[in-house]
Amino acid sequence: MRIYIDGKFYDEKNAKVSVFDHGLLYGDGIFEGIRAYNGRVFKLKEHIDRLFYSAKAILLTLPLSHAEIMRAVVATCRRNKVHNGYIRLVVTRGIGTLGLNPNSCKQPSVIIIAGKIQLYPQGYYKNGLEIITVPTVRNLHSALNPAIKSLNYLNNVLAKIEANNGGCEEAIMLNAEGFVAECTGDNVFIVKAGQLLTPPLSAGALYGITRSVVMELARESGLAVAEPNLTRYDLFNADECFLTGTGAEIIPVVKIDGRIIGTGKPGPVTARLVTKYHALTNVSGEPIYS
Numbered sequence: 001m002r003i004y005i006d007g008k009f010y011d012e013k014n015a016k017v018s019v020f021d022h023g024l025l026y027g028d029g030i031f032e033g034i035r036a037y038n039g040r041v042f043k044l045k046e047h048i049d050r051l052f053y054s055a056k057a058i059l060l061t062l063p064l065s066h067a068e069i070m071r072a073v074v075a076t077c078r079r080n081k082v083h084n085g086y087i088r089l090v091v092t093r094g095i096g097t098l099g100l101n102p103n104s105c106k107q108p109s110v111i112i113i114a115g116k117i118q119l120y121p122q123g124y125y126k127n128g129l130e131i132i133t134v135p136t137v138r139n140l141h142s143a144l145n146p147a148i149k150s151l152n153y154l155n156n157v158l159a160k161i162e163a164n165n166g167g168c169e170e171a172i173m174l175n176a177e178g179f180v181a182e183c184t185g186d187n188v189f190i191v192k193a194g195q196l197l198t199p200p201l202s203a204g205a206l207y208g209i210t211r212s213v214v215m216e217l218a219r220e221s222g223l224a225v226a227e228p229n230l231t232r233y234d235l236f237n238a239d240e241c242f243l244t245g246t247g248a249e250i251i252p253v254v255k256i257d258g259r260i261i262g263t264g265k266p267g268p269v270t271a272r273l274v275t276k277y278h279a280l281t282n283v284s285g286e287p288i289y290s
């Protein structure tokens with residue numbers, strides 16, 4: 001595997017960042033998780049847009065233009081012959097002093113890793129996932145806004161540990177008010193009385209690219225979509241529930257906190273959206289890189 005760091009490619013052994021990089025010292029930086037399908041990078045523009053929004057929010061000036069980052073992502077996929085895979089794009093604040101002041105960091109670093117994707121085991125897609133609500137609440141948007149896809153993922157990591165301790169792969173995270181925010185690495189949706197519902201971004205959810213795509217696919221197929229505040233009660237009494245994310249795609253949820261959701265099996269609306277999502281990602285035709 002050849003890893004892109006600041007315009008050059010390195011093999012895995014030599015792909016290194018400084019111990020003085022504030023990405024390491026303080027989690028000061030941003031990232032994107034992106035997928036490639038059939039030699040095309042899925043929703044690349046949207047991911048780079050979100051990277052720029054995250055950068056703006058943390059006052060980080062990206063060293064490359066939008067178009068240059070897009071080209072670097074595609075070049076890294078081509079170099080590694082990644083036709084179907086996962087791309088991790090990381091921008092760190094760069095090398096500075098031991099103090100946390102970002103002013104000591106003169107040059108942000110851009111890192112791109114293109115490799116294989118670790119999906120949830122196939123059985124979960126067929127039979128659905130069991131998840132639990134965890135005690136760690138999602139970061140306050142007035143403290144560290146979850147809309148910023150920052151390198152500081154400890155909030156999510158703690159929730160993931162709690163999910164694992166409870167025997168689950170994913171966790172529902174509530175916000176400080178007790179409304180449903182999202183999962184540790186996925187957005188959450190429910191289907192209720194023919195409507196598709198997902199928490200608003202203001203509840204503490206990431207502006208998920210898969211979330212937007214699924215909302216668009218639902219609207220196209222005549223399903224009403226809304227973004228109300230949701231409580232655990234709403235999840236428990238949903239007809240269907242599923243999670244969305246670049247890595248996970250769309251994964252059905254059949255049990256939450258011991259409550260069976262709907263029939264206890266992945267539902268028909270979820271199945272329809274999965275089919276539509278696959279149709280979108282499995283576009284045939286000329287790959288943009290080979």
Ligand code: PMP
Pocket residue numbers: 033156182183184185186187205206207208209210211244245246247
């Ligand atoms: N929420 C969190 C906290 C995430 O980290 C992610 C992405 N891994 C998502 C939601 C899903 O976002 P996307 O569909 O853009 O991958």
